[in-house]
């Protein structure tokens with residue numbers, strides 16, 4: 001049931017012709033991707049400052065878990081192996097208030113405890129990335145919000161090693 005006169009060109013081909021023209025006039029990258037690039041190269045000053053804190057991340061995961069993080073449970077989680085070869089402490093040390101040493105590459109790792117490392121847990125995307133990666137290495141799965149809250153509760157309570 002079309003009311004379009006047979007003499008008019010069908011709408012689809014003309015739309016298709018317009019599209020490449022519009023795309024040619026666009027900047028090569030969407031603004032979001034450009035901002036990410038700037039952040040990655042360190043050109044965006046805001047990206048260099050931390051966007052969060054250990055306390056804020058503890059709060060976030062406790063809220064997600066629906067229960068506050070427990071430091072003692074976090075300590076046990078951090079120091080035991082979970083059926084695999086490594087614990088969190090294998091690379092981060094026990095307690096993680098000093099420099100860690102990567103169990104596979106022997107590379108030095110900055111202290112994980114915020115009291116010993118002011119940069120620890122100040123970049124949310126960085127924390128998420130390493131939690132994902134390290135939990136997969138140690139537990140063969142991602143850590144739950146409760147496990148992350150427990151680990152954070154443990155870490156923020158650690159004093160600097162005397």
Ligand code: HEC
Nearest residue numbers: 086087088091103109110120121126127130131134135138
């Ligand atoms: C095989 C070595 C290894 C193991 C095992 C490991 N980590 Fe890590 N972890 C690292 C490295 C390397 C970094 C990055 C350090 C850096 O760049 O300063 C890191 C960073 C992190 C960070 C980011 C900290 C921040 O400032 O945001 C978190 C969180 C973390 N690890 C948690 C864990 C937890 C929890 C476990 C145990 C489930 C664990 N890690 C086990 C090597 C390891």
